[in-house]
Amino acid sequence: MTVLEVKNLTHTYSGNTPFINDAVSRVSFSAEKGEIIGIIGHTGSGKSTLVQHLNGLLKPTEGEVFVDGENIWDNPKEIRKIRSKVGLVFQYPEYQLFEETVYADIAFGPKNMGLAGDELKKRVLDTCRLIGVKDEYLEKSPFDLSGGEKRRVAIAGVMAMKPEVIVFDEPTAGLDPAGRESVMKIIHDYRQAVGATVIIISHSMEDMALLADKLLVMNKGSLEMFDTVENVFLNGDRLREIGLNVPIVTRVFYELKAAGIPVPDNVFTVSRAVEVLKGIKAGERGA
Amino acid sequence: MLKDITFGQYYESRSLIHRTDPRLKMVLLIALIVFIFLAKNTFSMALAVLFVLSVMAVSKVPVKLYLKNMKAILPVLIFTGIINLFYGEGETLISFWKLEITTGGIYRAVFMMVRITLLIFLSSALTYTTTPNDLTDAIESLLSPLRFVGLKSAVHTLAMMMTIALRFIPTLIEEAEKIMNAQKARGADLENGSLRERVKALIPILIPLLISSVRRAYELAEAMECRCYNGGEGRTRMKQMHIRPRDFAVLAVCAAVCGGIITLNILF
Numbered sequence: 001m002t003v004l005e006v007k008n009l010t011h012t013y014s015g016n017t018p019f020i021n022d023a024v025s026r027v028s029f030s031a032e033k034g035e036i037i038g039i040i041g042h043t044g045s046g047k048s049t050l051v052q053h054l055n056g057l058l059k060p061t062e063g064e065v066f067v068d069g070e071n072i073w074d075n076p077k078e079i080r081k082i083r084s085k086v087g088l089v090f091q092y093p094e095y096q097l098f099e100e101t102v103y104a105d106i107a108f109g110p111k112n113m114g115l116a117g118d119e120l121k122k123r124v125l126d127t128c129r130l131i132g133v134k135d136e137y138l139e140k141s142p143f144d145l146s147g148g149e150k151r152r153v154a155i156a157g158v159m160a161m162k163p164e165v166i167v168f169d170e171p172t173a174g175l176d177p178a179g180r181e182s183v184m185k186i187i188h189d190y191r192q193a194v195g196a197t198v199i200i201i202s203h204s205m206e207d208m209a210l211l212a213d214k215l216l217v218m219n220k221g222s223l224e225m226f227d228t229v230e231n232v233f234l235n236g237d238r239l240r241e242i243g244l245n246v247p248i249v250t251r252v253f254y255e256l257k258a259a260g261i262p263v264p265d266n267v268f269t270v271s272r273a274v275e276v277l278k279g280i281k282a283g284e285r286g287a
Numbered sequence: 288m289l290k291d292i293t294f295g296q297y298y299e300s301r302s303l304i305h306r307t308d309p310r311l312k313m314v315l316l317i318a319l320i321v322f323i324f325l326a327k328n329t330f331s332m333a334l335a336v337l338f339v340l341s342v343m344a345v346s347k348v349p350v351k352l353y354l355k356n357m358k359a360i361l362p363v364l365i366f367t368g369i370i371n372l373f374y375g376e377g378e379t380l381i382s383f384w385k386l387e388i389t390t391g392g393i394y395r396a397v398f399m400m401v402r403i404t405l406l407i408f409l410s411s412a413l414t415y416t417t418t419p420n421d422l423t424d425a426i427e428s429l430l431s432p433l434r435f436v437g438l439k440s441a442v443h444t445l446a447m448m449m450t451i452a453l454r455f456i457p458t459l460i461e462e463a464e465k466i467m468n469a470q471k472a473r474g475a476d477l478e479n480g481s482l483r484e485r486v487k488a489l490i491p492i493l494i495p496l497l498i499s500s501v502r503r504a505y506e507l508a509e510a511m512e513c514r515c516y517n518g519g520e521g522r523t524r525m526k527q528m529h530i531r532p533r534d535f536a537v538l539a540v541c542a543a544v545c546g547g548i549i550t551l552n553i554l555f
Contacts, residue, residue, distance in 0.1 A: 057468050080474055088472040096469040098494035108491065112474030143498070157473060 002069075003197050004054065004086070004165050005030040009063035011049055023049040025221045026063070031165065031197045038208040038229075039201045041218030042243035047201045048091075050218065051167045054199070055086040067165070084113045087163030091170050093154035094147070102145070102153050103138040109161040127160040130193055131186040148179035152186060159190050166190065167199040172207070184211065205247045209233065209268035217244070233268050249273045296356075298415045302347040305416045308534045309425035315541050316413050322545045323405050331551035332401060338544045339405045339412075348415045356411045357404065364403055371396040423449040428528060443519025451507070459500065466495045 011024040024046040031037055041047050052058040053065055056072050056079040065072050072082045090096070099105035103124060110123045128138065131152060137145070142153055151171075158166065171187065172180040184207065191198050202208055208215060208229065215232040217224040219242040225232050232239070236246045236254070245251070246268070253267045253276075263280070267273050304312070319338075326332045343353060357364075375391030382388070417425075427446030434442065470491045471477065477488050 052468065055472055057471060080476060083472055083474050090465065090469045090472065093469065095499055096466055096473075096491075096495055098491045108470075108475075109473040112476065161474065 001033045002030050003033050003067070005066040005069075006053070007064045007066070009050070009053055009060045009065065011046075011053065011058060012061045023221055024053070027218075027223045028063075029216055029223065029226045031199065033164075033197055034191065034195050035214065036191065036198045036200070036212050037214050037216055038212035039199060039216045039218065040203070040205070040208060040244055041224075042220075045218040045242075046221040047218050048169055049221075051088060051169060051199065051201060054165070054167055055088045056082045057088070080112075084109070084161045085164055087158040087161055087166040089155055089158045089166070089168045089171060091173055093158070094142075094150035096157075097142040097150060097154055100141060101139050102133065102142050105142050105153060106133075106156050106160050109157050113161060123160055123162070127156050130189055131156050131159065132182075148175055148182060151175065151179065151183060155183070155186060159186075162194060163196065164194070165197045165199065167201075169201045170203065171200065172202070172204070180207075187211075205233075205245060206249075206269075209247045209250075217242070229268065230266055234265060296352075296411070296414045297418045298348045298352060300347045300416075302345055302416065303533065303537070304342065304346040304412060306533070307416075307537050308528055308530055309417050309421040310428050310528060311530065311534050311538065312413055312417060313422075313425050313429060315538070316409060318545065319409060319541060320406060322548050323402060323409075325552065326402075326548045327552055328555050330555050331548045332398065334544065334547050334551060335405055336401065339408050342412050343408060346412050346416050348412070352415060353408055353411050356407055360403070360407055364400055367403060368396045368400045371399045419453045420450060423453065424524075424526075424528065440519050443522070447519075455503070458503075459496070462499055463492065463496055466492050466499075 007028050009024060009027045013023050027046075027050060029037075039047050039051070049058065053060055056065075059073060067082060067085055072079065097105050099108065106127060107120055107124050110120055115123055127133075128135070133153060133156060137149070137153075142150060145153065155168075155171065166187075168187065171183050175183060187198060187200070188211075190196060200208075200211065212229050214227065215229050216226045217232060217239070224238075224242060225235065233246045233250060236250070239245055249270055250265075250268055253263050253265070253273065256263050257265070261280070263276060267276055323335050323339075326335050343350065372388050372392045372395075373386050375389045375393070375395045377389045377391035377394075379387045379389050380393075414422075423446050426449070427442060430442045430445070467477065475488060475491055477485070477492075480488065
């Protein structure tokens with residue numbers, strides 16, 4: 001079932017400057033329910049501009065965005081309703097925390113949707129349980145938490161709106177390995193629990209190989225590729241041309257192949273690499 | 288929306304006025320404003336008008352930009368004009384209730400409006416041709432005599448604070464836009480509602496903005512200290528300001544205009 005569809009989306013930043021440039025130009029793609037789509041691209045390739053169209057923060061200069069089959073700009077007055085259907089977690093979301101307690105901050109989004117009373121409380125507590133925010137944190141000030149905890153609370157603030165599509169703009173930027181892992185885990189858990197579609201902008205090809213079903217590659221505002229992870233990473237040369245790359249482990253396997261060891265090209269994750277190497281070792285023993 | 292806010296109005300060009308020493312420009316602006324107010328008859332005012340128009344022409348800044356600045360001041364201008372209509376002597380043209388409009392009043396109103404217009408144009412000529420940083424440097428340099436009364440570090444600190452404030456305006460605008468978008472993504476409604484609701488809706492934006500400003504301030508202070516910043520003591524400048532021959536020429540022209548205004552005042 002297609003949840004989100006983008007058709008021929010073009011966004012032009014113009015204003016009064018003589019330099020009219022398309023930040024996003026004629027992009028089309030669609031996302032199925034429960035899918036994880038990774039968006040990769042060089043800095044300034046239009047990734048962030050693209051995702052701000054998905055929940056109506058930006059209005060396309062041309063083209064349409066459909067959520068559940070409805071054009072989100074059919075009724076501009078109701079655009080706020082779209083924001084609870086398509087959640088957007090910005091880069092460094094912890095800088096948006098403002099309430100006195102963690103509980104109040106997480107409740108901000110659901111409250112804006114019109115939830116109140118027990119329903120609101122249940123929604124906040126459910127979200128906290130899902131992402132592992134402990135009860136004793138709820139009455140703390142969000143500003144007393146550590147960096148990774150703040151990030152999780154901020155993400156919870158968007159998840160509490162229970163969006164069916166949730167978009168993350170570099171969710172793990174600036175976190176230590178443990179923090180990265182815990183953020184990746186809550187994204188995974190949320191998707192499992194709600195069955196939501198997840199869209200992630202990331203610079204980490206390794207994370208993308210591990211997580212995503214499909215990759216959307218942006219280059220200079222245009223859609224370069226939109227395909228399965230395997231098909232995208234098999235185009236390593238083209239990725240390098242536009243300032244990207246394949247995962248490190250894939251590069252290692254390219255070198256192995258160049259050195260004459262018969263390994264496949266489609267090794268994108270460490271666990272798959274281990275499997276392949278074990279296979280080769282077993283084969284050698286057998287020979 | 289926020290992007291439209293202009294601060295400092297520098298217009299890039301390389302006219303004579305752009306290249307004139309910013310300190311001289313400031314001093315001359317103050318002097319010329321005084322003399323424009325001293326002009327008291329049609330002839331001396333005509334000279335002032337002529338001078339200001341030629342400054343505008345020489346500055347190579349589009350007239351449109353000068354007029355844009357007038358728009359903001361238009362209500363004040365009209366108000367001044369109307370008030371002055373009723374203060375004047377001479378032949379009565381129209382009278383109603385206790386008020387009367389006289390030829391003298393009209394003359395006075397026009398005179399006042401021209402005066403204010405010249406003032407705005409002349410100050411715009413300064414801000415359009417001088418970068419905000421040059422302006423603060425000029426202020427620091429002009430205030431530097433205060434060191435003789437024991438305020439040396441205060442002058443430097445003031446100038447540094449102004450420079451930093453100017454530098455961070457675009458950064459804060461960008462930050463405010465990011466936070467607004469983030470809260471909108473959480474369903475915040477910033478556009479609708481009563482005045483009370485709208486003011487309340489600002490809290491989720493102002494608090495993060497305040498916190499990040501404080502964080503930035505600490506980071507900046509640390510970065511400055513890492514580069515051995517210790518206030519104004521023994522500090523030299525990368526770009527020294529020098530008075531050049533052309534500055535003397537500019538000074539001479541302005542002095543001639545001031546002298547001309549006084550002479551015409553006396554003659555007619």
